[in-house]
Each structure stands twice: as structure tokens, then as C-alpha cells.
Amino acid sequence: MNLFVLLKTVPDTVEELTVAADNKSLDAEWLRFKLSDADEHALEQALLLKEKHGGKVTVVAMDAPELDESLFMAFAKGADRVVKLAGELAAVQSLSAARLFAGFLEGEGQPLPNDALVLVRSQAIDDLEGEIGPYLADLLGLPYVGVVTGIVPEGGGVTVTKEFAGGLRGEFSCPMPAVLGIQSAEKPPRYVPIAKVRAAMKSSTLETVDVSTDAPARFPIDRLYKPESAGRAEMIDGSPEEVADRLVDLLANQSLI
Amino acid sequence: MANGILILAEHLKGEVADITFEMLGAGRTLADALKVPLHVAVIGQGAGAVAPKLGLADAVFVVETPGSELPPASTVAVLLKGLVEQKQEGLVLIGWTNLAMGVGSVLSARADLPLVNFCRGIRVEGGGLVVTSQLFGGKILSDVALADGRGIVSVSAGAFPADAGRSDKAATVETVALPVEAPAVAFKRFIEPEAGDVDITRQDILVAVGRGIQTQDNVGMAEELATALGGAVCGSRPVVDQGWLTLSRQVGKSGMTVKPRLYLALGISGAPEHVEGMQGAQTIVAVNTDANAPIFDVAKYGICQDVLELLPVLTEKIKARKG
Numbered sequence: 001m002n003l004f005v006l007l008k009t010v011p012d013t014v015e016e017l018t019v020a021a022d023n024k025s026l027d028a029e030w031l032r033f034k035l036s037d038a039d040e041h042a043l044e045q046a047l048l049l050k051e052k053h054g055g056k057v058t059v060v061a062m063d064a065p066e067l068d069e070s071l072f073m074a075f076a077k078g079a080d081r082v083v084k085l086a087g088e089l090a091a092v093q094s095l096s097a098a099r100l101f102a103g104f105l106e107g108e109g110q111p112l113p114n115d116a117l118v119l120v121r122s123q124a125i126d127d128l129e130g131e132i133g134p135y136l137a138d139l140l141g142l143p144y145v146g147v148v149t150g151i152v153p154e155g156g157g158v159t160v161t162k163e164f165a166g167g168l169r170g171e172f173s174c175p176m177p178a179v180l181g182i183q184s185a186e187k188p189p190r191y192v193p194i195a196k197v198r199a200a201m202k203s204s205t206l207e208t209v210d211v212s213t214d215a216p217a218r219f220p221i222d223r224l225y226k227p228e229s230a231g232r233a234e235m236i237d238g239s240p241e242e243v244a245d246r247l248v249d250l251l252a253n254q255s256l257i
Numbered sequence: 258m259a260n261g262i263l264i265l266a267e268h269l270k271g272e273v274a275d276i277t278f279e280m281l282g283a284g285r286t287l288a289d290a291l292k293v294p295l296h297v298a299v300i301g302q303g304a305g306a307v308a309p310k311l312g313l314a315d316a317v318f319v320v321e322t323p324g325s326e327l328p329p330a331s332t333v334a335v336l337l338k339g340l341v342e343q344k345q346e347g348l349v350l351i352g353w354t355n356l357a358m359g360v361g362s363v364l365s366a367r368a369d370l371p372l373v374n375f376c377r378g379i380r381v382e383g384g385g386l387v388v389t390s391q392l393f394g395g396k397i398l399s400d401v402a403l404a405d406g407r408g409i410v411s412v413s414a415g416a417f418p419a420d421a422g423r424s425d426k427a428a429t430v431e432t433v434a435l436p437v438e439a440p441a442v443a444f445k446r447f448i449e450p451e452a453g454d455v456d457i458t459r460q461d462i463l464v465a466v467g468r469g470i471q472t473q474d475n476v477g478m479a480e481e482l483a484t485a486l487g488g489a490v491c492g493s494r495p496v497v498d499q500g501w502l503t504l505s506r507q508v509g510k511s512g513m514t515v516k517p518r519l520y521l522a523l524g525i526s527g528a529p530e531h532v533e534g535m536q537g538a539q540t541i542v543a544v545n546t547d548a549n550a551p552i553f554d555v556a557k558y559g560i561c562q563d564v565l566e567l568l569p570v571l572t573e574k575i576k577a578r579k580g
Contacts, residue, residue: 013394016549095366125393130372134330134359138366143441144331147355163511164355167450167504174442188499219371223400233543233559243560244571248578250558256519256540257486257575
């Protein structure tokens with residue numbers, strides 16, 4: 001199989017997020033970036049498919065701060081080829097990003113081969129103007145299924161499992177090539193020790209492809225701000241002992257225990 | 258803004274999902290304020306059967322898709338585009354749900370309309386609209402103006418009350434025939450949720466674990482607390498993805514919606530996808546090391562501590578109290 005995985009980094013929300021002075025963006029000074037959870041799962045799913053059915057995993061990402069370490073980690077985990085799309089990309093949103101990825105995937109006007117699957121995150125925490133998968137599929141004229149948690153090759157295509165709500169899932173048959181939005185891989189993303197990532201940094205090469213876009217942002221953000229803490233919890237402070245005593249009292253008073 | 262508001266109804270197995278009524282209530286308020294008509298599109302097999310339930314709208318458009326049960330997002334988007342053009346709609350509301358995910362993106366590209374995701378609120382301002390969205394796992398909000406009121410808004414579940422969207426009035430239903438190509442993606446079958454050992458939707462007390470629980474062994478500590486409380490353990494997506502809990506114990510967007518009397522959220526940050534499934538709990542107690550975690554915005558009581566330190570102490574004290 002020809003497996004393509006599109007990756008992007010997002011701000012790590014474990015860190016404190018601060019709004020910049022313009023009130024329209026995050027203060028970059030304090031941001032740490034990491035792959036989004038769904039990206040880790042998309043990569044894992046591609047590696048699982050390769051291990052089971054053979055093939056090649058190509059990782060593609062738009063250049064961004066702190067991206068390279070994630071890309072070398074992809075190498076360390078088993079990606080065969082890693083490509084970075086570089087250029088003036090700061091203001092690129094999902095639709096224009098999809099155009100850049102579509103341009104790369106179609107190469108010199110060549111359609112994707114019949115055994116190709118493009119795996120993307122189902123959604124990311126900063127996809128304010130839409131998810132990339134459906135845009136990309138539409139541009140490439142390929143089928144798309146999102147919120148996917150399972151992929152099994154069958155006939156000339158794949159059978160995919162999609163999650164709905166309440167634990168209900170559905171099975172769909174989808175021809176290849178296709179774009180699939182991954183929610184969770186069939187196994188938890190594998191761990192690679194940092195030594196293996198360092199080794200990949202020495203032995204592997206990231207390819208860089210220059211791209212350009214003149215697409216303007218589809219809408220400007222007027223204001224970015226922190227949620228007001230109006231309905232905020234009553235905080236219980238103290239040592240674990242004190243906190244536990246207080247909580248047990250509170251629960252008992254409300255007949256919860 | 259002279260054009261109408263169109264809501265994409267969400268229905269599965271003959272049931273209208275709550276998100277549809279949530280959008281209907283919000284859409285009614287907007288439509289009345291802007292003096293424009295409120296419309297609903299019901300697309301897919303069985304659309305005609307659920308349409309009469311949507312009486313709060315001024316008109317309900319039914320587009321059946323014979324031979325295609327559960328049409329893919331791209332097909333729904335093409336049909337919606339047809340309706341937007343034919344009925345001259347200005348604003349389209351779509352649920353930010355697993356079922357409808359992707360519809361807004363394709364419609365945005367095809368109809369050249371801006372799409373705003375993760376909506377938690379919409380207000381009329383000037384002649385246009387301002388959409389408030391929740392970004393970065395609920396830690397940051399954004400305001401985006403749709404100056405002429407035209408666009409697609411993807412609405413998060415639970416952002417508006419569902420009751421405001423229900424009506425006893427019979428809907429004015431119009432069947433609309435629109436051409437559409439047979440989709441390449443075909444629905445095969447439903448996979449029903451595995452009957453878990455415990456039905457977490459029926460529990461009075463739930464101990465929920467998130468990423469902060471760190472290891473599978475520590476989930477055992479949470480089980481012990483749940484047993485002491487007479488409840489059950491459930492969890493957020495990352496814990497289920499790790500295989501530490503079964504899918505039947507997942508709370509949130511893809512998992513269960515629970516409304517217990519007590520919900521103890523341990524090491525859960527409170528991302529919107531999780532909050533969607535538990536915000537109806539009577540009393541929420543949250544324990545998290547991050548004082549800024551969004552979970553503290555929905556909790557009644559908050560404890561800023563390492564769950565692994567608090568858990569054994571709390572379990573012992575509850576055992577002691579219960580005797």
C-alpha cells in the first residue's frame with residue numbers, strides 16, 4: 001500500500017496558553033508545540049497497515065516551529081520518507097493547506113496510485129475554519145470517511161469503521177485511493193526512545209519541497225480570549241488528608257455517600 | 258441579512274439527535290431577531306419520517322437519498338449546496354458531531370462560504386453575526402464576525418438548550434428532489450456497542466479517569482475508590498485509546514452521555530469532547546494539577562492536586578466513613 005500521512009503540530013495545551021498583545025493570536029513566546037493526538041494515531045495506523053500488508057509510509061507536513069523533532073520521530077517509528085512543505089506559510093488555514101497538500105500529492109499532474117491511502121487527523125484543536133481531510137478529498141476528487149478507528153483492505157478498496165455516538169459504530173466500504181480522517185489507531189501509538197530519534201536525526205534526511213500560496217485567510221479572528229471563570233468550581237485547598245476530609249464531609253452532607 | 262437560516266438536521270435510525278433541537282432553538286432566536294425565515298434540511302434515508310418533528314422551523318425540506326443509507330459527508334454537502342442556492346439561504350448551521358463532521362468543510366469549499374467550527378454561541382451585532390468558538394481543548398475562546406451574516410457555522414453539542422428547539426406544532430414539510438451522483442462510499446452495517454459489564458449511563462456515581470491517571474495500574478486505584486463509593490469507573494478518550502478501559506466505559510462525543518448524581522473527574526482536563534458527555538451530571542468534582550484546566554469551569558468542587566496522591570487517601574476516608 002502507498003500510505004501518506006499528513007502531520008501538523010499544535011500548541012501543547014498542558015502549557016499555559018497566553019493571548020498575544022494583538023488579542024488575535026497566541027503569544028508565541030510561551031508556546032510549546034507537539035503533534036496532535038489524532039496525528040499520532042494517523043501515523044500509528046499507517047505503520048500498522050504497512051506492517052500487516054506491506055508498502056511504504058510517506059509523511060508530509062507543512063513547515064512549522066518545533067516540527068523537525070516530530071518528523072524525525074516519525075522516521076524512528078518506521079516512516080520511509082518524510083517531506084516538509086516550506087514557504088511563507090504562517091497564515092495558511094485548512095483550505096489553503098489542503099490545496100498545498102493536494103498539489104504535492106498529485107505531483108506533476110499524476111493521480112494517486114490505486115493502492116494509495118491518505119491518512120489525516122479527523123480533527124485538531126485549532127481547526128477553526130474546518131478540517132483538512134474533507135477539503136483535501138474534495139480537491140483530489142477522492143472519497144473521504146472521517147472519525148475512523150479501523151481499516152481493513154478488501155477487494156480493491158478498504159472497509160473502514162467510523163464512530164458515531166454512544167458507542168455506536170458503522171462499517172463503510174470505500175474504494176482506493178481515498179482520504180481517511182483518523183480518530184484512533186487500532187493500537188495505542190508506539191513509543192520510541194529519544195536515543196532512536198537522535199539516531200534518526202543522524203541517519204535520515206528530511207526532504208524539503210518549496211511551495212507557495214497566495215490564498216488569503218478566509219476570515220479574520222476578531223478576538224481571542226480566555227473563558228471567563230464565572231461558573232468556576234469552589235476550590236478545596238490543603239494537604240491530601242485535609243482535602244479528602246473536606247470532600248468526604250461535602251459528599252456526606254449531600255447524601256452522596 | 259435578507260436570506261434565510263438553514264439547519265442540517267441530524268437523524269440516525271429514525272431518531273432526531275438532540276443537536277438538531279439545540280440548533281433549532283438557537284436558530285429560532287436568530288431568525289426572529291434578523292426577521293428571516295428558519296428552515297431545516299433533512300437528508301438521507303428515512304428523512305420524510307422524522308421531518309414532522311421539527312415544527313419550530315418555518316419550513317422543513319426533505320431530500321431522500323434512495324439506495325444510499327447514511328450518505329457520506331460529500332454527498333450531504335452537495336445536496337445542502339443545492340438547497341442553499343434554491344432557497345437562498347444565508348446562514349447554515351451544522352452539528353459538530355461525528356455524523357456530520359466533514360459536511361461543513363466540503364460545503365464551504367464548494368459554495369465559497371466561510372466555515373466557523375466549534376461554535377458555543379452566536380449573537381447578532383450590527384447587521385451581521387459574531388460567532389464564539391472554543392479552541393485549544395476549551396482553553397481559549399475566539400470571536401469571528403460574519404459581517405453580512407453569510408456563512409456556515411458548526412455548532413458544538415450542548416452549546417444551546419435542546420428544549421428550546423422542540424415544538425408541538427406540525428412542521429410544514431416540502432419534499433425537494435435534487436440530483437446527486439451515487440456516492441463512492443457505501444454504508445455496510447452498524448456495529449452496536451458491546452454490552453459492557455456495567456452500563457455507565459445507569460450509574461448514580463461515576464469515578465472518571467483521564468490522562469492524569471498515567472498508567473493502567475493506577476486505573477486499579479480508581480476502581481477501588483469506585484467500589485468504596487458504590488459506583489463504577491469510566492474514562493475519557495485517551496484512557497480508552499490506551500486500552501486501559503473498554504469502549505463501553507468511554508464518556509464523551511463518541512462514547513456515552515452520562516448524568517450521574519456524582520461525577521468524580523480525576524486527571525481529566527475537560528476538553529469539549531469530554532464535557533459534552535458529562536455536563537449533565539448533578540455534582541461534578543474535579544481533581545487536576547493544572548489550575549487552569551477547563552474542567553474546573555464545569556465542576557462544582559475543584560481540587561488542584563495530583564490524583565495519584567489524593568486517590569488512596571480519599572478511598573481510605575470514604576471506607577472509614579461508610580464503616
